[in-house]
Amino acid sequence: MLPQETPNCHWRLFSEESPHPAGTDFLGRTPIAVFSDIPMAQFIINLNAAQPASQKFIIHVLDGTHLFVQPHAAEMIRSAISEFRDQNSYEKPA
Amino acid sequence: MPQVRIVAKNFMDMVSALPAMKLDMLYENPFICEAILRSLPPLAKKYVLQMLYIENPISAKSMDEWLLADGYSKHKVAIDRLVQLRVANLQKHLVYGGVLPREPMSSSITIRLPSLEDLEAYALEQWECFLLQLINSTQAERPSNISSSMMKVFQRGLLSQRDKEAPKLTEHGFQFLLMDTNAQLWYIIREYISNSEERGVDSADLISFLLELSFHATGEAYNINTLTEFQKGIIKDLADLGLVKLQQGRKESWFIPTKLATNLSVSLADTSSREQGFVVVETNFRMYAYSSSKLHCEILRLFSRVEYQLPNLIVGAITKESLYNAFENGISADQIISFLQQNAHPRVAERIPSVPENVSDQIRLWESDLNRVEMMSAYLYDDFPSRDVFESACDFAREYNGLLWEDSKKMRMVVKGEIHMHMKEYLRRQK
Numbered sequence: 001m002l003p004q005e006t007p008n009c010h011w012r013l014f015s016e017e018s019p020h021p022a023g024t025d026f027l028g029r030t031p032i033a034v035f036s037d038i039p040m041a042q043f044i045i046n047l048n049a050a051q052p053a054s055q056k057f058i059i060h061v062l063d064g065t066h067l068f069v070q071p072h073a074a075e076m077i078r079s080a081i082s083e084f085r086d087q088n089s090y091e092k093p094a
Numbered sequence: 095m096p097q098v099r100i101v102a103k104n105f106m107d108m109v110s111a112l113p114a115m116k117l118d119m120l121y122e123n124p125f126i127c128e129a130i131l132r133s134l135p136p137l138a139k140k141y142v143l144q145m146l147y148i149e150n151p152i153s154a155k156s157m158d159e160w161l162l163a164d165g166y167s168k169h170k171v172a173i174d175r176l177v178q179l180r181v182a183n184l185q186k187h188l189v190y191g192g193v194l195p196r197e198p199m200s201s202s203i204t205i206r207l208p209s210l211e212d213l214e215a216y217a218l219e220q221w222e223c224f225l226l227q228l229i230n231s232t233q234a235e236r237p238s239n240i241s242s243s244m245m246k247v248f249q250r251g252l253l254s255q256r257d258k259e260a261p262k263l264t265e266h267g268f269q270f271l272l273m274d275t276n277a278q279l280w281y282i283i284r285e286y287i288s289n290s291e292e293r294g295v296d297s298a299d300l301i302s303f304l305l306e307l308s309f310h311a312t313g314e315a316y317n318i319n320t321l322t323e324f325q326k327g328i329i330k331d332l333a334d335l336g337l338v339k340l341q342q343g344r345k346e347s348w349f350i351p352t353k354l355a356t357n358l359s360v361s362l363a364d365t366s367s368r369e370q371g372f373v374v375v376e377t378n379f380r381m382y383a384y385s386s387s388k389l390h391c392e393i394l395r396l397f398s399r400v401e402y403q404l405p406n407l408i409v410g411a412i413t414k415e416s417l418y419n420a421f422e423n424g425i426s427a428d429q430i431i432s433f434l435q436q437n438a439h440p441r442v443a444e445r446i447p448s449v450p451e452n453v454s455d456q457i458r459l460w461e462s463d464l465n466r467v468e469m470m471s472a473y474l475y476d477d478f479p480s481r482d483v484f485e486s487a488c489d490f491a492r493e494y495n496g497l498l499w500e501d502s503k504k505m506r507m508v509v510k511g512e513i514h515m516h517m518k519e520y521l522r523r524q525k
Contacts, residue, residue: 030511033472033498040466060474066499068474068508081467089414 029071031059038064040081047080208350210313213339217352220336221275222389228252229263229271229392244331247289248282265424271393272425272433279354282335295324303328307337307351308358315341315348371437375412377450383408384439396420397430412453417460427461471511472498475521478505483524490520 034044044067048058057073069077208216228248252267263271270278283304290297303325310316318340321329329349333340337355341348372385373394381398383390386406394400397420400410420430431454438448447454478484484505491497496510496517509517 030471030514031473032469033474033508034467034469035498036467044467062474062499062501062506062508066508068472071471074469077467077469085463 031071032069032074033062034067034069034077036065036067041065041067043081043084044069044077047077208313208339213313213350213352216339217336217354220334221279221354222387224335225271225278225389226392229267244286244289248285250285263423268396268420268423268425269429271396272429274436275354276357279357283358286331295328299324300328304358307332307355310351310356312351312353312356315350318347318349371439371443373434373437374439374442375434375449375453377452379412379453379456381410381412383410393433396423397425412457414460417457418464421461421464427457431457470498472508473511473514473517474506474508475517476504476506481505483521486524487517487521491517 034041036044041064045058045061048056051057057070057076058067059070060068062068227245229252252270253263270281273281287297287300287304290300318326318329329338329340332338332355333349335354336352337358338349338351341350372383372390374382374384376382381394383394384407385391391400391403391408394408394410397416398410398412399416400408402409417427417430421427431449434449434454435447442448475487478487484502484507488497488500488507491507491509491513494510494513494516496513498508498510500507
């Protein structure tokens, strides 16, 4: 993913100036670093791949356990993880 | 989840936090001196007693000479404590001792003193009623007499109120409920004292009266007329909390300190006054609590699914859902496990561990399952002109504790959002 495709994230320090203060997006949020274990990182990458092109949120895959994502993705990731966790729980049928 | 804890400091931390003038005034009272002496670490106590009978001031260097080589760290702790408490003024009172300003009432007056068990039951009942009202539970049988403005002070930090909604327990509130009684008592007393200035009551006087109270004998009656007006007002509040019991005879009225009051000067780490436990946790995650107290039921509901409530027994189960509920409310797994361990029924308390390992491990596993992914605002820096700039930028970020990730091969680093502005400035200066 090239930097020009994410004009709202100030992450190229020496070349680009962000139009918004301190590199935040139009809602004032900053990009997010995601730390997790390897399976969850894969889960998030998978989630990203399933998104349509305009909504992909991973800016960079740093390594097996670290990701760098767009500001708005935090809620989406959290709700996807909690749904995944619920699917993993067994509820005895009443 | 952020580790937020209520720290229930004991009296000595509060006393040492007082401004120097007030502290010196406190030392006028011989009981404060004795209480402070009792609370010091052993080495500091030894130093104080050694210094008591020496007339001239002692230099710090000669104190260092009293020391063996390997005792240095304990020495440092002791000296710090002594300096904090400005112990130099202690001397006069310790040497001459002190007498309580009042004696227990003589038994020639016909008073029906409650037995020690009755007194304990009374204190417990008052305390529980107060706590139930504090958490705004509908279970409280009768409203306590504490004024609603005082209640609001205590509830500050424990409950949060949103418009049109019933007040809800905050994260601190949940943690508070799981603490043991002494720690809870400290928290309430500390709030009471810090609020005293606002009500026009001098905190130094309040602290000295409370410490004096802790030297009275539990279960003995003391005449109320020996108290000043100021102290009488405080006694009423303390009666509502369960620290003293007020009784009235035909001509006189008196107060009886309970165990809660005499425990005030005991340090938090002292476990000798632990009340009897009541919870049995089995390896199949079922929980049996031998208690009929509504407060205990509310507390257990915080993290377990209560299934039956019998006259002397509460039966419940620790389930994933009930624990997730607790974690979302800000309680940590360690707090739940230590609550279960501290309140373990005597039958299982001797067993090691008192809470089965599979239960405590599973509680921790469920907690870590909620925390598999950590997200924080951050910035990625790359395209460094040279390796030196990269290294120095990394060191700069490390100093601010803001370096989250780095890759020296590709010269990229991820830095916490909070220090982004500093980094930008730093890198502009390097250019």
